[in-house]
Amino acid sequence: MVSYKEIGLVNTREMFKKAVAGGYAVPAFNFNNMEQLQAIIQAASETKSPVILQVSKGARKYANATLLRYMAEGAVEYAKELGWENPQICLHLDHGDAFETCKSCIDTGFSSVMIDGSHLPYEENVALTKQVVEYAHQFDVTVEAELGVLAGVEDEVSAAESHYTKPEEVIDFATRTGCDSLAISIGTSHGAYKFTPEQCTRDPKTGKLVPPPLAFDVLHEIEKKLPGFPIVLHGSSSVPQDEVDTINAHGGKLPDAVGIPEEQLREASKSAVCKINIDSDSRLAMTAAIRKHFDENPGHFDPRQYLTPARDNMKKMYVHKIVNVLGSDGKAE
Numbered sequence: 001m002v003s004y005k006e007i008g009l010v011n012t013r014e015m016f017k018k019a020v021a022g023g024y025a026v027p028a029f030n031f032n033n034m035e036q037l038q039a040i041i042q043a044a045s046e047t048k049s050p051v052i053l054q055v056s057k058g059a060r061k062y063a064n065a066t067l068l069r070y071m072a073e074g075a076v077e078y079a080k081e082l083g084w085e086n087p088q089i090c091l092h093l094d095h096g097d098a099f100e101t102c103k104s105c106i107d108t109g110f111s112s113v114m115i116d117g118s119h120l121p122y123e124e125n126v127a128l129t130k131q132v133v134e135y136a137h138q139f140d141v142t143v144e145a146e147l148g149v150l151a152g153v154e155d156e157v158s159a160a161e162s163h164y165t166k167p168e169e170v171i172d173f174a175t176r177t178g179c180d181s182l183a184i185s186i187g188t189s190h191g192a193y194k195f196t197p198e199q200c201t202r203d204p205k206t207g208k209l210v211p212p213p214l215a216f217d218v219l220h221e222i223e224k225k226l227p228g229f230p231i232v233l234h235g236s237s238s239v240p241q242d243e244v245d246t247i248n249a250h251g252g253k254l255p256d257a258v259g260i261p262e263e264q265l266r267e268a269s270k271s272a273v274c275k276i277n278i279d280s281d282s283r284l285a286m287t288a289a290i291r292k293h294f295d296e297n298p299g300h301f302d303p304r305q306y307l308t309p310a311r312d313n314m315k316k317m318y319v320h321k322i323v324n325v326l327g328s329d330g331k332a333e
């Protein structure tokens with residue numbers, strides 16, 4: 001049993017309390033490799049932003065669960081080395097699919113876990129979430145739950161269409177499970193193709209897709225039912241069109257990739273939404289920089305040559321999200 005407290009990580013409790021009161025959101029960035037982690041820590045250290053490092057089941061399989069755990073431990077020391085005296089870094093399991101997965105993360109130093117029972121019938125979601133909360137809280141580990149189903153593919157959870165969270169269920173769910181935060185469905189979805197062209201309109205000037213707005217009415221109803229309760233938005237990448245264009249200009253093929261407009265995420269950050277999940281934008285920033293580099297430098301084969309611009313581009317994106325979208329800069333001095 002390794003306690004996250006011994007390795008300098010924090011859970012989400014204080015982070016979220018301050019974020020809800022301060023009208024900003026904490027970034028939750030997924031990482032699968034060293035370059036992503038370096039870029040996240042550089043961005044958070046430079047801006048003094050609290051940060052949540054997210055590890056998915058896929059990341060654990062790709063990079064090895066033990067290695068990722070030690071990388072997060074190293075990240076705390078790296079942040080200090082970069083001059084962030086009191087790093088506020090949380091290590092979080094993204095989309096935990098079973099009690100055992102959550103337990104294994106809690107036992108090995110995670111400070112927060114998500115149990116995603118959103119695909120289950122309501123009572124089963126309550127029971128599973130409650131079981132995880134009871135275990136996690138013994139070790140002061142915080143738990144994110146999910147109610148409502150996002151459109152698209154949520155790891156192994158698939159839904160042909162979005163099922164918004166039902167505001168009438170949230171009080172019962174939060175009370176009976178004891179969860180610390182709640183992921184809701186208001187129209188976001190995972191990946192780089194969040195909406196079909198049919199669901200969007202087209203900007204006549206640029207020809208780019210303009211997605212439909214998020215269901216802020218549902219968010220506000222939930223906020224009224226659970227005042228001050230931390231709300232989480234998954235699937236919140238914006239799919240920057242300049243990165244998509246770079247990828248497509250250098251041999252890629254991502255037609256009609258579209259995300260959540262940043263103005264809407266900015267608005268959400270000011271509400272009870274205090275955690276915003278971003279993964280796809282990092283993948284796009286990395287891929288765009290690598291494709292461009294290879295195109296311009298066909299003779300390069302040392303990974304450090306193309307991973308350096310990739311890491312720099314990700315860092316630029318993380319800083320931008322922190323400062324211009326979520327407003328979490330300077331909140332972890």
Ligand code: G3H
Pocket residue numbers: 030056057058059094095154155190191279280
């Ligand atoms: O919610 C999904 C995250 O983007 C993680 O994706 O399961 O491919 O690692 P992944």
Ligand code: 13P
Pocket residue numbers: 030094095189190191192233234235236237238277278279280281
């Ligand atoms: P994106 O695919 O929009 O980056 O969402 C990531 C996410 O929700 C991770 O849980």
Ligand code: ZN
Pocket residue numbers: 095190234235277
């Ligand atoms: Zn997610």
